[in-house]
Amino acid sequence: MVFTVEYVLRLWSSVEIPLLRRVPHWRARLDFALRPMMIIDLLAILPWYLYLFVPFDLRALRLFRLFRLLKLLRYSPALLTLKRVIAHEYRAPLGALLLMMMLMLFWAAIIYFLERGAQPDKFSSIPAAAWWAIATLTTFGWGRCSAAS
Numbered sequence: 001m002v003f004t005v006e007y008v009l010r011l012w013s014s015v016e017i018p019l020l021r022r023v024p025h026w027r028a029r030l031d032f033a034l035r036p037m038m039i040i041d042l043l044a045i046l047p048w049y050l051y052l053f054v055p056f057d058l059r060a061l062r063l064f065r066l067f068r069l070l071k072l073l074r075y076s077p078a079l080l081t082l083k084r085v086i087a088h089e090y091r092a093p094l095g096a097l098l099l100m101m102m103l104m105l106f107w108a109a110i111i112y113f114l115e116r117g118a119q120p121d122k123f124s125s126i127p128a129a130a131w132w133a134i135a136t137l138t139t140f141g142w143g144r145c146s147a148a149s
Contacts, residue, residue: 007038010038011033014028014033015028104137105126108130112128
């Protein structure tokens with residue numbers, strides 16, 4: 001409820017923003033409501049109201065609350081610098097990610113063809129082998145560690 005009150009108050013007072021003073025109040029509020037951060041805020045509080053009418057599990061929509069943290073970019077010079085670097089250099093990490101995905105799929109196909117006969121339950125398909133590759137690369141392994149070993 002607090003977020004709702006805050007959202008409505010921001011929407012109501014948006015007519016005081018210098019750029020929006022020259023337009024009719026309804027138009028100023030509509031323009032302000034259509035800003036990306038206001039839409040994210042609306043999507044963050046909307047699941048609570050939707051649950052009152054639609055009894056589905058809408059907790060996944062709560063992820064939009066994390067986007068509210070983007071507002072911190074305005075107040076932190078370090079985060080602004082990080083945002084600028086990411087905006088200008090997005091191609092390098094994207095290329096590295098694409099290369100890693102291609103290598104992971106290549107090695108998943110290799111391990112599938114090598115191990116499918118020996119372990120058909122673990123390597124039943126290339127996507128299963130890709131899951132094994134991801135689990136192996138991102139953790140200490142997909143098996144249990146025992147204290148005796």
